[in-house]
Amino acid sequence: DADVTQTPRNRITKTGKRIMLECSQTKGHDRMYWYRQDPGLGLQLIYYSFDVKDINKGEISDGYSVSRQAQAKFSLSLESAIPNQTALYFCATSDTLGNTGELFFGEGSRLTVL
């Protein structure tokens, strides 16, 4: 089945370290997103990408950067991790052509910054 895959699924790191979370999809969708989930705060948009040449900031982009290496790959980086970036991170995709609006989420990457 076509899916959205995130790696790593779990990561523990120390303050100041650089971390990359990777996302790949086999759905053939053009749009990709990174969301952050904190208990009681819902899902907050970090970055989104229309296609390989288009990157846009979401509501909480400070402290994060992204790279769209190919249509199927969208990675999220924390250049210098800090403890309040401890969260569950979700990658998601959507299909412009289908325009159903549905987001398809990966399984999530749980990041702990000590």
Next chain:
Amino acid sequence: GENVEQHPSTLSVQEGDSAVIKCTYSDSASNYFPWYKQELGKRPQLIIDIRSNVGEKKDQRIAVTLNKTAKHFSLHITETQPEDSAVYFCAARPPNSNSGYALNFGKGTSLLVTP
């Protein structure tokens, strides 16, 4: 930007009862309102959605209603079952392309259905 408020944050019902979760949105131009269910340790998954040209939509035990004038929409689950226990998120999508079809989510409702 779009602001979505969701209530209640937690909801406990007995099996067989109905559950209602309510959301309000701020951008009157928003035109797409999905609901996602997230089971413990799993990814969010779409369970039902409604567009701004429709007032109500049903899918078996689940229904969503939309009041554009009041800018609120609700999820109704009838005959609840223990497997309905999960966190439910509402979302709204503004129509402009600047958002990249990104969804603005409410903070979630943790629903517990007790046998």
